[in-house]
Amino acid sequence: MIRSTAAQMAAKLASGETTSVTLTQAHLDRINSVEDKVHAFLFVDEKGALEQAASVDAKRAKGEKLSPLAGVPLALKDVLAQKNKPTTCGSKILEGWLPPYDSTVVANLKKNDIVILGKTNMDEFAMGSSTENSAYGPTHNPWDLSRIPGGSGGGSSAALASFEAPLAIGTDTGGSIRQPAAVTGTVGVKPTYGGVSRYGLVAFSSSLDQAGPCARTVLDTALLHEAIAGYDPKDATSINAPVPQVVQAAKDGNVKGMKIGVVKELNGDGYQPGVRARFEEALELLAKAGAEIVEVSTPNFEYALAAYYLIAPSEASSNLARFDAMRYGLRVGDVDGASAEAVMNLTREVGFGKEVKRRIILGTYALSSGYYDAYYGSAQKVRTLITQDFTQAFTKADVLVSPTCPTTAFKIGEKANDPLAMYLNDIATIPVNLAGIGGMSLPAGLADEDGLPVGFQIMSPVMKDERMYSVGAALEAALLSQWGAPLLDRAPALEAGK
Amino acid sequence: MSLTYDDVVAKYEPVLGLEVHVELNTESKMFCGCATVFGAEPNTQTCPVCLALPGALPVVNEKAIESTIKIGLALNCSIAPFSRFARKNYFYPDMPKNFQISQYDEPICVDGYIDVEIETDEGPKKFRVEVERVHMEEDTGKSLHVGGATGRIHGAEYSLLDYNRAGIPLVEIVTKIVPGTGKYAPEVAKAYVAELRDILRSLGVSDVKMEQGSLRCDANVSLRLIGAEKLGTRSETKNVNSLRSVERAVRGEMIRHAELLNAGGRVVQETRHFQEDTGLTRSGRSKEQAEDYRYFPEPDLVPVEPDAAWIETLRAGLPERPSIRRKRLQEAWAVPEKEMAAMINADVLDIVEETVLLGADPTKARSWWLGEISRIANDKDVAIADLAITPKDVAEIVALVNSGDLTDKLARQVVEGVISGEGKPSEVIAKRGIKVVNDDGALMAAIEKVCAEQAETAEKVRAGHIPAAGALIGAVMKETKGQADAARVRELLLGHLGQPTS
Numbered sequence A: 001m002i003r004s005t006a007a008q009m010a011a012k013l014a015s016g017e018t019t020s021v022t023l024t025q026a027h028l029d030r031i032n033s034v035e036d037k038v039h040a041f042l043f044v045d046e047k048g049a050l051e052q053a054a055s056v057d058a059k060r061a062k063g064e065k066l067s068p069l070a071g072v073p074l075a076l077k078d079v080l081a082q083k084n085k086p087t088t089c090g091s092k093i094l095e096g097w098l099p100p101y102d103s104t105v106v107a108n109l110k111k112n113d114i115v116i117l118g119k120t121n122m123d124e125f126a127m128g129s130s131t132e133n134s135a136y137g138p139t140h141n142p143w144d145l146s147r148i149p150g151g152s153g154g155g156s157s158a159a160l161a162s163f164e165a166p167l168a169i170g171t172d173t174g175g176s177i178r179q180p181a182a183v184t185g186t187v188g189v190k191p192t193y194g195g196v197s198r199y200g201l202v203a204f205s206s207s208l209d210q211a212g213p214c215a216r217t218v219l220d221t222a223l224l225h226e227a228i229a230g231y232d233p234k235d236a237t238s239i240n241a242p243v244p245q246v247v248q249a250a251k252d253g254n255v256k257g258m259k260i261g262v263v264k265e266l267n268g269d270g271y272q273p274g275v276r277a278r279f280e281e282a283l284e285l286l287a288k289a290g291a292e293i294v295e296v297s298t299p300n301f302e303y304a305l306a307a308y309y310l311i312a313p314s315e316a317s318s319n320l321a322r323f324d325a326m327r328y329g330l331r332v333g334d335v336d337g338a339s340a341e342a343v344m345n346l347t348r349e350v351g352f353g354k355e356v357k358r359r360i361i362l363g364t365y366a367l368s369s370g371y372y373d374a375y376y377g378s379a380q381k382v383r384t385l386i387t388q389d390f391t392q393a394f395t396k397a398d399v400l401v402s403p404t405c406p407t408t409a410f411k412i413g414e415k416a417n418d419p420l421a422m423y424l425n426d427i428a429t430i431p432v433n434l435a436g437i438g439g440m441s442l443p444a445g446l447a448d449e450d451g452l453p454v455g456f457q458i459m460s461p462v463m464k465d466e467r468m469y470s471v472g473a474a475l476e477a478a479l480l481s482q483w484g485a486p487l488l489d490r491a492p493a494l495e496a497g498k
Numbered sequence B: 001m002s003l004t005y006d007d008v009v010a011k012y013e014p015v016l017g018l019e020v021h022v023e024l025n026t027e028s029k030m031f032c033g034c035a036t037v038f039g040a041e042p043n044t045q046t047c048p049v050c051l052a053l054p055g056a057l058p059v060v061n062e063k064a065i066e067s068t069i070k071i072g073l074a075l076n077c078s079i080a081p082f083s084r085f086a087r088k089n090y091f092y093p094d095m096p097k098n099f100q101i102s103q104y105d106e107p108i109c110v111d112g113y114i115d116v117e118i119e120t121d122e123g124p125k126k127f128r129v130e131v132e133r134v135h136m137e138e139d140t141g142k143s144l145h146v147g148g149a150t151g152r153i154h155g156a157e158y159s160l161l162d163y164n165r166a167g168i169p170l171v172e173i174v175t176k177i178v179p180g181t182g183k184y185a186p187e188v189a190k191a192y193v194a195e196l197r198d199i200l201r202s203l204g205v206s207d208v209k210m211e212q213g214s215l216r217c218d219a220n221v222s223l224r225l226i227g228a229e230k231l232g233t234r235s236e237t238k239n240v241n242s243l244r245s246v247e248r249a250v251r252g253e254m255i256r257h258a259e260l261l262n263a264g265g266r267v268v269q270e271t272r273h274f275q276e277d278t279g280l281t282r283s284g285r286s287k288e289q290a291e292d293y294r295y296f297p298e299p300d301l302v303p304v305e306p307d308a309a310w311i312e313t314l315r316a317g318l319p320e321r322p323s324i325r326r327k328r329l330q331e332a333w334a335v336p337e338k339e340m341a342a343m344i345n346a347d348v349l350d351i352v353e354e355t356v357l358l359g360a361d362p363t364k365a366r367s368w369w370l371g372e373i374s375r376i377a378n379d380k381d382v383a384i385a386d387l388a389i390t391p392k393d394v395a396e397i398v399a400l401v402n403s404g405d406l407t408d409k410l411a412r413q414v415v416e417g418v419i420s421g422e423g424k425p426s427e428v429i430a431k432r433g434i435k436v437v438n439d440d441g442a443l444m445a446a447i448e449k450v451c452a453e454q455a456e457t458a459e460k461v462r463a464g465h466i467p468a469a470g471a472l473i474g475a476v477m478k479e480t481k482g483q484a485d486a487a488r489v490r491e492l493l494l495g496h497l498g499q500p501t502s
């Protein structure tokens, strides 16, 4: 049962073939049996999940009209506030904090009766590409436990790939949904910026952060997308427009007559051969399905990484200033006679990890007077140029595509001491965030050289998210008929003795 | 040896700059829905947003934008079609986010002015104070540092934080430098703040209570030798919490600067705190090394782009400029300058106008509010507005006096009764059994008695010397123990002595 898609589970729930309590319990059992190997969760809310499941079952028994995913379990990235449940953002500084309120994403999940299993592991404050920066230890990639599950949302992607949950919520600031999806053979979508409310998403970089849906199929992702998206008056940057018709697009999977633009700059040197091979094959399949493949150029993408690593840390340095031990979270050094300043300093010294400190320092520096124009100011100009590149490219193609990442999953520890190499992993995902457009990663197969999943990225214009679902669904269907079974069936079993 | 003010202005030219912070009186805070009631229990008007809980986001209060645009329009500013909020980053425990959302290089209103008029040796003179910008920001919380000698965070045993004020909308109004005021700099500063306060009050956008901190003034002062081009170093005096203090602070700083300069010293660029008791300032934070606030556009908010038609609607709805209104009322009521000033100082202009609109004679209305009622308010140490007497009550009392149903003296008793909560004038009259002696028969008896007693005076009146009647009227009043209506007594007396009665 746990290996089915969320849509299949929902159908069984609707027909009465199973109950949400049974389904939830099955996932809790799975978590129990594989968590010591995967470590996808920071908090498993066994009691809360079963209570929520029982209440959905009761509603269904009463004949209430329920939403499409009602009763299906989900894993929530620990960066989203959930009332009275631990929300740590993978950081020591928030250890023990219980939010007194629900983020809008969580409120929407609850409204749709989606059962929240618990909170998933992540790089501290979503800063990282491997989940190694979590203060609570790394998450392991179910395809190869010695490898990273991607980051920052490695807990969510690993939970999906290990069948601990059929649905997950991620957040994507520079690729934190798409890169984990790519390296675990799952699907992840970063919606258009403003498509899903950021209220209650603990901010890393406000102008780039976007929560989004993660699942094992394009349709499941679309169903979750529809459940969490929509205008929210509590988020001033939220877009007041109808949610794109993503579910319909995912069901139709029609690419006939669509122009698919291959981004010249996001391929070639630095991309692993197996990644390139799967990408080329995917293009052929899309062409066979009726799409027209064109090449587009985005000359300013070469500055994207540099701009990102100025803008994101700058905003982070300010966003993370609130963690000062005054009102919540960790407090260190509060002994008799200690000044507020000393307590703040000590708490931040102890509470933040190395990568977070690195970025706070970087951002503080970039915003300093005398450096602002050269760093933050220039980065904003690059951002405008990248947006213009996309606008230009979208006049030639309906969607743009690229490999999601240059490589497959690397080994845990391999890049831990080389932040620049780590940053390069996000080279293809970052431009999407800078321009605020939509991006999806879905599995394109396994790389020949290491047998690990390869991600295929689809990018769609602002509030045209349905386009990436059309292309994603078409590609998924073509690949599935080629493979004969879902890619994840080829992942090693995790239970002892299997 | 300390300098006199005259010595200072004989040698130096003061240059002013004024920054006024105004708390808007919106019902909710700048970026969240929390209430803004003054004096609530600590931390009862807070939410995830104004406590800066992780994940919470600000949303701009439209009403605050509207109020700020109104202020800008009233100060003759242009309203920017595009303005933005920025983050001002610094750590302080009473600022929950450790940054303040403010406007930086893209304020909502720019380039305005107000004209103020002050008395000079050559008569009334107008000074133009140019406004550089009007921008929006949020207030911080309040810290109470307990223990330690200074009441400041350093050396305190512990500190208490109240976030009720955190996020209350503030508008900052910054003038350009104001040169050319010469020795009148303190008066100009005071007149500017007073005029600004009146404008803000007329707009209804703020309580403008300096003593409660809803209007706070920072006065920047520098001196240069008369005729010099280059500006001197300025000091910024904070905590100036009354109009009188504005004047005193500017004057005090001018003298302090001049003493330093005369002694060959230099003025340090710093924040200074005004001490209400001594009228002096004490040194605060040095600004020689400019603090780096690392401003950048607030990414959680979208730019403010007010619709041009909306701005015009707001412009059309602006109330009459207070100074123009004052001139108009002064003429309509035929009030002497001094009396007008007294009404403004006592803050009774609105209330008098309202009383007049209800039918009372302007002079009577003024004298009640400025006289008896002000006196009672002073005795009770409360604001006139807080007394339980309304313009309607006063208009009613004035009417009763006019109709002869009350004498002035009895009317005072009624006023006192209304203020002490005995009810409306009619109720007070009924309860206290106040009654005018208007039985002409009784009065005539008294008049005849008095005229007989003071026959000589009565003869003078009979001969046409009307002023002599005063003594007789006084005597009749005494005779009737003050219960008689003096006007009626006069009428009857003059008639009795064969004189015209009007």
Ligand SMILES: [Zn+2]
Residues within 6 Å of the ligand: B029, B032, B033, B034, B045, B046, B047, B048, B049, B050, B051, B167
């Ligand atoms: Zn609030």
